[in-house]
Amino acid sequence: MSKSKTLVVLLLGALVISGVSLSSISTPAKAQDGGEAVITPVACAEPGELTMWVWDDNWGKIIGDSISAWEDTYCPGAEVDLQVVPWGEYWDVLTANAPTGELPDVFNMAQDRFYFYAKNDVLLNLQPYWDAAGVDTTVWGTGLVDPYRWGDNGDLYAGPVNWDTVAVFYNKDMFEAAGLELPTADWTWDDFAEAARALTNPDEDVYGAAVYMEYQAGYPNWIAATGTTPDVEAGQTRCTLQDEGSVEALNFLKGLYDEGVMPSVSIVGGSSADDVFNYWASGRVAMITGGSWKLPDALKIEDFGWDVVQLPKHPETGRSRSILHAVGYVANRQTANPDLAANLILYLVSDEGQKFFAEAGGVAPANPSPELQQMWIDSFGDTDVNVQTFVDATVDSQGVTVFGEIWDAINTEIVLNIFDLGLSVEEATQLACEFIDTQLPE
Amino acid sequence: MSSFLNLFGKTPLTRRRALWGLLLIAPNTIGLFLFFGWPILQSFRLSFYEWNAFNTPRFVDIENFQRLYDDPMFRKALTNTLKLVGFVVPLEMGLSLSLALLLNQRLRGRILFRTIYFLPVVTSTVAASIVWAFVFQRRYGLMAAALEPFGYGDLNWLVDPDLVLFPIVVVTVWQRIGFDMVLFLAGLQNVPRVLHEAAMIDGANRWQRFRHVTLPMLSPTTFLILTLATISSFQIFDQVYIMTSRTIRGGVGGSARTLSLYLYESGFGQSSDYGYASAIAFILFMIILGITILQLIAQRRWVYYETESGE
Structure with a gap:
């Protein structure tokens, strides 16, 4: 078995069992006084200079603060040149810089892009550093870190920054106006459909739901609930979109679309999860699926009351499964300061370094320390929004099963074909699988 | 030495x-x-190598070109590009010539009109495309409002594979006619008055003067514009990239993907297949070169240079 095949199997196999992976997060034990830190940073051996790239402005600020703390406490004299390269150009700029050897020493990585960089031997193996620092990499749970493992031994090449899960954001005012009871975590697809119908008001141009767009926050969550792996089978062996579960989930969503309960992509005006979110924020739709990363934006909404609830459960499997994704910190294999880069990453993922994320009220820290998880929930202040929902969604979650930009296009195409151009689920999934087959490794 | x-x-x-x-x-x-x-x-x-910016370039002979030959996406992009050239060039030239003829008359406020028609030229294509994407948005767009009374208010301009090229043609033509108009105006003002006067004395009517005096005298300008318009139409990129990016870049099933966009996606997409992208660039270059040479040969038959003797 080739190196890459082994990895793919390992990596995807692990994704499937990510369901149980985060149970440590989901049941945050009460923070114990003087409880031991999950990951403890160590002082750097020798200060030096590093460059670092992140793609998010907010993260830039948070990470900037934690880096300052690292420079002060653990590595006096070290200097980190932190740059924010916006997501829209991040991967292009990385690629453009690769041939010139001007890659940053440390940079953010997405699970679905890791494969390409690992395969091309761009990344520094952090496993020796985890070992040296006494970090047990299984503390993170498989769904979070296994997509970042590479090589025959499953070495961990990234330090996970955060986790993201998906839930239903709903407009409370609309529920109340329609005289509906607010949804609870044990609701089913049938309850969801019923509510969506009741909330639709064609005269006012108001839709009940928009829950299918994009991979992470869209239709794959529904496929996962049926017990089918969305899009591609573990090991990248096979397109699963024509499987019974996929067809059932997509037909359920298409049914709602055909009834006029959900808007088409072209009516929303765009196919990204952000487009759907903005559409919801404008009060045009009652329920959407959205990621935990949208909480800060949602909290700025003043026009209507809202809350989040777990994805509805599939009537037969009784499961709701959120797609889970984690961003990582990786180091450049050719960095002049590998020890320093690894030391910085160790700090950034440690309890101390992750505190900056937990307090910022944005993304949830990947470090499973119950204290940090609670700190993250508390960081949203005394809101009535049920933030815990996202933590709960990590329990039975589905890791990312697609790899890279071409998959974004495939997902959008499925969505447009079904929810805009009127193709049947069977036709659209057949087209998608035909194309996916050409993209799978031999 | x-x-x-x-x-x-x-x-x-x-x-x-x-x-x-x-x-x-x-x-x-x-x-x-x-x-x-x-x-x-x-x-x-x-274009003869396999290279993704991270690996060591590997010589693959003409494999990239063989892949192109078998690639349905490439064929689609080529067809789309040819369609765009076929629509944009005649529309652009026809409209800009008509405008130039209109604005070449003693019209009240013609300077103002000339400026207005030239404005799109100095507008950035990206900004213009963003605005035009709103214009063509389904149901809420300006175009939908305009067509509503005729029962076509719900056309899915930017997604429907049968319609998506239309908005791109519109933006492209809209943005280019101003520049062509200025060239045509300059050409028109270079037509010697005496020729018109002589033709009038010979009893030529307006149409005959346009057909037999203005058009031949304008032919060097027409040729220049034809060449420029053809080349730039083969390179259409920004409009497609921007206008389709909110739904799906390049359209459903690549229905709006042009050669330039495909080149970009192959090279700068996640696979960063630079060899393949270079092969596309090379083919695009050869097509443009070939057509330009053809135009240069053909111009001998229809372009009239006043300074030449014996024409």
Whole structure:
């Protein structure tokens, strides 16, 4: 078995069992006084200079603060040149810089892009550093870190920054106006459909739901609930979109679309999860699926009351499964300061370094320390929004099963074909699988 | 040595002049070679390699071109590009000539109109495309509002594979006619009055004067615009990239993907298949070169240069 095949199997196999992976997060034990830190940073051996790239402005600020703390406490004299390269150009700029050897020493990585960089031997193996620092990499749970493992031994090449899960954001005012009871975590697809119908008001141009767009926050969550792996089978062996579960989930969503309960992509005006979110924020739709990363934006909404609830459960499997994704910190294999880069990453993922994320009220820290998880929930202040929902969604979650930009296009195409151009689920999934087959490794 | 120097002229004086001339054009020529010529040559070389910016380039002979031949996405992109050229060039030229003719008359406020029609030229394509994407948005767009009374208010301009090229043609033509109009206006003002007067004396009516005086005298301008319009239509990129990016870049099933966009996606997409992208660039280059040469040959039959004798 080739190196890459082994990895793919390992990596995807692990994704499937990510369901149980985060149970440590989901049941945050009460923070114990003087409880031991999950990951403890160590002082750097020798200060030096590093460059670092992140793609998010907010993260830039948070990470900037934690880096300052690292420079002060653990590595006096070290200097980190932190740059924010916006997501829209991040991967292009990385690629453009690769041939010139001007890659940053440390940079953010997405699970679905890791494969390409690992395969091309761009990344520094952090496993020796985890070992040296006494970090047990299984503390993170498989769904979070296994997509970042590479090589025959499953070495961990990234330090996970955060986790993201998906839930239903709903407009409370609309529920109340329609005289509906607010949804609870044990609701089913049938309850969801019923509510969506009741909330639709064609005269006012108001839709009940928009829950299918994009991979992470869209239709794959529904496929996962049926017990089918969305899009591609573990090991990248096979397109699963024509499987019974996929067809059932997509037909359920298409049914709602055909009834006029959900808007088409072209009516929303765009196919990204952000487009759907903005559409919801404008009060045009009652329920959407959205990621935990949208909480800060949602909290700025003043026009209507809202809350989040777990994805509805599939009537037969009784499961709701959120797609889970984690961003990582990786180091450049050719960095002049590998020890320093690894030391910085160790700090950034440690309890101390992750505190900056937990307090910022944005993304949830990947470090499973119950204290940090609670700190993250508390960081949203005394809101009535049920933030815990996202933590709960990590329990039975589905890791990312697609790899890279071409998959974004495939997902959008499925969505447009079904929810805009009127193709049947069977036709659209057949087209998608035909194309996916050409993209799978031999 | 002397035979080498003879290249620059036969006498010392002409040689010195030639050397001076070469020296004076050197900054430009060297710049052109460094920043255009060299990269083009490199890109041509790269089209025979497999390279993703991270691996060591591997020579693959003509494999990239064979892949292109079998690639349905490439064929689709080629067809779309040809369609765009076919729609944009005649529309652009026809409309800009009509405008130039109108604004060449003693019209009240013609300077103002000329400025207005030229405005899109100085607008950035990206900004214009974003605005036009709103215009063509389904249901809420300006176009939907305009067509609503005729029962076409719900056309899915930017998603429907049968419609998506239309908005792109509109933006492209809208943005280019101003520039062509200015060229045509300059051409029209160079038509000597005496020719019109002579034709009038010979009893030619307005149409005959346009057909037999204006058009032939305008033909060098027309040829210039035709060449420029064709080349730039083969390179359409920004409009498609922006207008389809909110739904799906390049359209459903690649229905709006042009050669330039496909080139970009192959090279700068996540696979960063630079060899393949270079092969597309090379094919695009050959198509444009071929068509330009054809146009140059054909122009002998229809372009009239006043200064030439014996035409």
